[in-house]
Every structure is written in C-alpha cells, then in structure tokens.
Amino acid sequence: MTTPPPMNTPAPLRSATWRSRSANQTRLAFGQALLELGQEDPSTVVISADTQDLLGIRSFAHDFPERFVELGIAEQNAIGVAAGMATTGLHPFVCAYAPFITARSMEQVRNDLAYARQRVVIGAAASGISLGVAGGTHHALEDLALMRSLPNMTVIVPADVTEAYRATLATRDLDGPVYLRLGGRVEEPPVGDLEAPFQVGRSVQLRSGGDVSIIACGALVSLGLQAAALLHGEGIEARVINMHTIKPLDRDAVLRAAGETRGIVTAEEHHLCGGLGGAVAELLALERPTYMRMIGMPDVFAVIGPTTAVREKYGMSAAGIARACRSLPGLR
Amino acid sequence: MDPARKALLESLEGKARQLRRHVWRALRAGGSGHAGGSSSAAELLVALYFHRLRLRPQEPDWPGRDRFVLSKGHANAALVATLVLAGVVEESVLDRFYGFESPFGMHPDMKLPGIEMCTGALGHGLSIGVGMALGSRLQALHFHTFVMVGDGELHEGSNWEAAMSAAHHRLGNLTVLVDYNRICQSGPLAEVMDVAPLAEKWRAFGWQVVEIDGHDLAAVADALDAVPLRPGCPSAIIAHTTKGKGVSFAENTHLWHSNNVDEAVYNRALVELGVP
Numbered sequence: 001m002t003t004p005p006p007m008n009t010p011a012p013l014r015s016a017t018w019r020s021r022s023a024n025q026t027r028l029a030f031g032q033a034l035l036e037l038g039q040e041d042p043s044t045v046v047i048s049a050d051t052q053d054l055l056g057i058r059s060f061a062h063d064f065p066e067r068f069v070e071l072g073i074a075e076q077n078a079i080g081v082a083a084g085m086a087t088t089g090l091h092p093f094v095c096a097y098a099p100f101i102t103a104r105s106m107e108q109v110r111n112d113l114a115y116a117r118q119r120v121v122i123g124a125a126a127s128g129i130s131l132g133v134a135g136g137t138h139h140a141l142e143d144l145a146l147m148r149s150l151p152n153m154t155v156i157v158p159a160d161v162t163e164a165y166r167a168t169l170a171t172r173d174l175d176g177p178v179y180l181r182l183g184g185r186v187e188e189p190p191v192g193d194l195e196a197p198f199q200v201g202r203s204v205q206l207r208s209g210g211d212v213s214i215i216a217c218g219a220l221v222s223l224g225l226q227a228a229a230l231l232h233g234e235g236i237e238a239r240v241i242n243m244h245t246i247k248p249l250d251r252d253a254v255l256r257a258a259g260e261t262r263g264i265v266t267a268e269e270h271h272l273c274g275g276l277g278g279a280v281a282e283l284l285a286l287e288r289p290t291y292m293r294m295i296g297m298p299d300v301f302a303v304i305g306p307t308t309a310v311r312e313k314y315g316m317s318a319a320g321i322a323r324a325c326r327s328l329p330g331l332r
Numbered sequence: 333m334d335p336a337r338k339a340l341l342e343s344l345e346g347k348a349r350q351l352r353r354h355v356w357r358a359l360r361a362g363g364s365g366h367a368g369g370s371s372s373a374a375e376l377l378v379a380l381y382f383h384r385l386r387l388r389p390q391e392p393d394w395p396g397r398d399r400f401v402l403s404k405g406h407a408n409a410a411l412v413a414t415l416v417l418a419g420v421v422e423e424s425v426l427d428r429f430y431g432f433e434s435p436f437g438m439h440p441d442m443k444l445p446g447i448e449m450c451t452g453a454l455g456h457g458l459s460i461g462v463g464m465a466l467g468s469r470l471q472a473l474h475f476h477t478f479v480m481v482g483d484g485e486l487h488e489g490s491n492w493e494a495a496m497s498a499a500h501h502r503l504g505n506l507t508v509l510v511d512y513n514r515i516c517q518s519g520p521l522a523e524v525m526d527v528a529p530l531a532e533k534w535r536a537f538g539w540q541v542v543e544i545d546g547h548d549l550a551a552v553a554d555a556l557d558a559v560p561l562r563p564g565c566p567s568a569i570i571a572h573t574t575k576g577k578g579v580s581f582a583e584n585t586h587l588w589h590s591n592n593v594d595e596a597v598y599n600r601a602l603v604e605l606g607v608p
C-alpha cells in the first residue's frame with residue numbers, strides 16, 4: 001500500500017485539456033476524471049451499481065472494458081467486491097447513489113473499507129437534496145455524518161465541476177478509503193480559481209474579510225460567496241472558505257478564522273447534525289470557543305420539490321447565510 | 333367467455349389506458365419521470381385495484397384492507413394514477429408531480445391517502461410485505477399483502493432475505509408480483525446483471541410460482557384470482573412485460589427508464605394512447 005504524501009504536496013493537475021470537455025455537473029466530472037486515471041494507472045477499476053449514466057462512466061467502460069465491472073443494483077455487494085479487489089492491488093472506484101451507498105452499505109463501508117483500511121474511492125452522486133423531487137428516500141442528508149464518523153476515511157465535497165475533477169485525480173495519492181460527495185442534475189456555478197491546485201485537507205480561501213467567516217462546502221460555497229457580496233453592501237466583510245475536505249479537517253484555517261474574525265457561519269447541504277458544521281464546532285469547542293451559526297438541514301426530513309426551492313425553504317441560500325452572519329454578536 | 337368476465341376485462345382495459353394517460357400527464361407536469369417502469373406495470377395495477385384488492389375507497393385506513401406495496405417506488409406515477417382512478421386521491425394531484433411541497437414526488441409518500449409505505453430505495457418492499465403478512469396473521473385481520481418488485485430491483489440481496497423468511501414462516505397471505513420487463517436503469521438485465529432463471533430462483537426459495545403475460549388482462553386477473561397458489565406458501569406472479577408499454581418510442585429501451593417529457597413529447601404519447 002502506498003503511504004499518503006504530506007498534505008502540503010499539491011496533487012499534480014494531470015490534464016490541461018479537461019475543461020474543453022462537456023461535464024457540467026460534478027457527478028459527470030468524476031466520470032471524466034476516471035478516464036484520465038484509467039489511462040495513467042492500470043490498477044484503476046470502476047464498479048457500477050446500475051449507475052452507468054448517473055456518473056458518466058460509459059466512456060470508461062468503453063475504453064477499459066476489462067477494468068469495468070457492472071454489479072447491478074446491489075450497493076452492499078459493490079462495497080464488499082471493491083474491498084476484495086483492493087486487497088489484490090487494484091484501485092477500485094465505486095460509482096453509486098449517495099443515499100444508498102452510505103446508509104445501506106454502512107456496515108460494509110465501516111468494516112471492509114475503513115476498518116480494513118482498503119484503498120477504495122466511493123463516488124457518491126445525487127447527494128444532499130440534489131434529487132429534491134425524488135423525496136426523502138433519495139435525499140442524502142446524513143452521509144457526511146456517517147462517513148465522517150469512520151476512522152481512516154477521507155471525506156471530500158467538491159464545490160464545482162473543476163474541483164470534482166481535480167479531487168477525483170487527487171484520490172490516487174491517498175491511502176485508505178475516500179468518500180467523494182457529488183451532486184445530481186443541478187449545475188453549480190464555478191467557484192474560485194480554475195488554475196489553483198487542489199490539495200486534500202487544505203481549504204481554499206476564496207474571499208478575505210475580517211468581520212465574519214463563512215466556511216462552506218459543496219453547493220453552498222457559491223451561495224456563501226453571494227452572501228458575502230450582500231454583506232459587503234452593508235459594510236460587513238466576510239471571509240469565505242471553501243472547506244472541500246471535511247475529513248481530515250483543515251484545522252489551521254478554522255482556528256485562524258476563529259481568531260481573526262468575530263464569528264463563524266458554516267454552510268452545507270446536510271443535516272445540522274454531524275456534518276461540516278459539526279466538525280467545525282467540535283474543533284472550536286475544544287480549542288477556541290467561538291460564536292457560531294450553522295446553515296444546513298434542520299432535524300426534519302426535507303419536503304419534496306425542486307432543489308433550489310427546497311434549499312431556500314430551509315435557509316440554504318445566500319439570504320439565509322447572510323442572515324446568519326448578521327445574527328452573530330457584534331455584527332449588526 | 334362468461335359475459336361478466338368479458339365486461340370486467342373491457343373495463344380493466346379502459347382503466348389501463350386511462351392509467352397510462354394519467355402517467356404521461358403527471359410526467360408532463362413534472363417535466364420528466366419514469367415512463368418505462370410505470371407503463372410496464374399498468375395492467376398489473378388496474379387488475380389489482382379494480383379486481384382483486386379488498387379496499388374501501390372512502391376509508392383508506394380500514395384495518396382489514398388488503399395491502400399493496402409498490403417496492404419499485406420509481407413507478408409512483410402509475411400508483412398515484414391508479415389511486416386517482418380508484419377515487420382515493422384527487423385528480424388535480426396529477427398536475428402537482430414534482431411540485432414544491434407536493435405529496436406527489438418521484439416515489440410513494442405516505443402523505444397521500446392509499447399509500448401504504450414510503451418506498452423508492454429498492455429492495456425494501458418485500459421485507460415490509462413479510463411484516464404486513466405476519467401482522468395480518470397474528471391479529472387475525474385476514475387481509476392479503478401484495479408487493480410489486482422490479483426485475484432489476486431483485487439484484488438487491490435484501491429481497492432474497494425476505495423471500496427466505498416468507499417461505500419459512502409459511503406466508504400464504506403474501507404475493508409478490510415481479511414486473512419482468514428485462515431492463516433496468518443502465519440497459520438490458522442480460523448485460524447489466526441477469527436475474528434468470530427467475531422462476532427457478534423463487535421456487536428454490538420456497539415460493540409457488542406462476543408466469544404470465546403481464547399485459548394480458550385475462551391472464552393477470554386469473555393469476556390474481558388463483559393466489560394463494562398453494563396454501564401455506566407465498567405466491568410469486570412473474571409477469572413478462574414491456575418497459576414503456578403503450579407508447580412506441582418509449583418501449584423496450586433503458587433510455588425511457590426515466591426521461592424528460594415536454595409538451596411535444598407528451599402530445600406524441602397521447603396520440604398513441606388515444607385522446608379520451
């Protein structure tokens with residue numbers, strides 16, 4: 001097994017051409033990155049759970065038929081098979097729906113991947129409420145809590161297609177299992193610098209500000225930037241941090257934000273219990289108690305509806321994040 | 333044919349056509365949806381609801397009612413269309429498919445009357461059906477439980493845990509209907525993951541099996557009349573069907589497992605289904 005490189009080594013960006021391709025959703029960027037990994041690394045294998053279109057992996061299946069394994073609608077089996085393949089030296093990428101591959105396969109993920117420390121990447125599409133109209137059975141609002149609770153697990157939440165592509169490439173240099181949280185049909189606007197390197201465990205500060213810090217992941221990063229623009233109009237300067245890696249958490253960035261601004265607002269498309277907000281709060285409670293607000297899904301099952309409308313209902317919007325920032329002591 | 337039977341079959345045929353029109357209307361309202369698996373199940377659903385199930389439409393919670401669980405929950409549009417035809421759900425609900433805060437989304441939601449279980453994650457319904465059948469027996473409620481599963485859904489191992497338990501507990505009051513349209517989400521089962529030989533699998537798990545043409549209403553009605561196929565034994569009706577049945581461009585292709593439906597597509601579908 002390879003040892004992970006130190007966190008400060010940037011994962012090299014192997015493809016300069018990928019942006020000319022057509023992925024407009026993070027789940028599809030994952031599938032495109034697999035093509036590049038497949039060319040570079042003969043140990044790359046892709047496992048489908050009847051998800052060939054969901055994660056855009058038909059081209060991998062076409063180019064590397066012998067390294068493509070379709071296992072049907074059987075997520076528990078998919079994780080177990082991936083673990084077994086990993087023990088033989090292969091690097092499996094399991095392509096699945098976030099709600100099923102986490103909740104349904106949790107024991108296989110815990111024992112066969114995390115406990116046994118197998119080098120397997122889970123590409124988890126349709127996370128959060130990206131399939132809003134599909135209802136509660138298809139919302140994944142607890143997946144970060146589940147995956148984050150496991151020792152040895154790396155948990156990454158890309159904010160846009162470029163980051164999803166780079167994060168997928170970066171998993172090659174990691175040891176142990178990786179949970180890569182991807183979206184559905186919603187096209188998230190690009191955030192940040194297209195040329196910036198992606199480093200697992202190293203957050204990206206997208207905007208500087210000394211009044212309040214917005215720490216966000218996934219789809220909420222661009223909403224955090226919009227919230228910062230709103231606040232700027234009111235004379236409040238918000239720092240915006242893209243915390244794309246939930247585990248291991250970028251402690252330095254969180255502690256710096258706590259020290260340099262008056263409070264922290266976390267924002268994620270996940271239950272308020274156990275996700276990014278939980279991770280930040282756990283760190284700060286022990287090391288630097290700080291005023292916090294959390295944006296995310298309250299302790300109810302989300303209603304059925306289009307993703308943006310459902311997000312807004314529960315405060316996962318630029319206005320909701322800005323409101324939370326204003327409500328911090330000393331910020332009115 | 334017995335005139336009463338003939339009248340029944342004619343009425344069911346009309347209902348099946350109406351069901352398909354309702355499905356496409358809902359998909360049009362939502363902008364997309366699962367036409368394939370909703371359409372393959374149409375005859376099975378109308379024969380169940382308008383011939384076999386003992387229900388009280390005005391009292392959807394009647395404890396003695398037969399239970400139906402749509403385990404392949406992505407065919408919810410077909411189930412809700414059936415409940416509309418049965419008078420359990422208001423017709424206007426069809427136009428709220430995928431709407432904000434609607435009770436009618438991609439998968440069955442118990443917020444709507446007549447929906448027995450929130451399904452959608454595949455491979456749950458049969459276990460739930462085993463529980464309902466045990467509940468019926470333990471409390472002498474004398475209802476029968478029917479569960480519809482997809483053939484691709486049978487990839488999930490949980491189905492076979494449920495199947496084993498149903499036979500072990502001699503659940504003659506449980507019937508599974510397999511919508512055997514031979515296509516799942518990514519393509520034909522034969523390429524993705526085969527479930528054949530299907531009848532032999534259910535038999536090996538202790539079930540009594542009948543295989544029918546799932547679009548032949550006479551065969552469907554006969555099979556439903558015949559269950560339990562053997563006392564003290566769960567019954568499996570394997571219905572050979574066509575995914576997307578009724579609308580030529582949606583038939584027999586995984587591309588219509590779920591797809592976009594705009595006004596033009598809707599109109600083309602309705603031409604084939606006959607305008608009421």
Ligand SMILES: Cc1ncc(C[n+]2csc(CCOP(=O)(O)OP(=O)(O)O)c2C)c(N)n1
Binds near residue numbers: 049
């Ligand atoms: C546990 C789980 N995994 C994956 C899915 C995504 N999914 C929804 S429908 C479907 C294909 C189902 O095929 P089949 O059971 O044959 O249904 P039908 O052809 O009758 O529509 C898949 C993979 C799901 N809903 N639940």
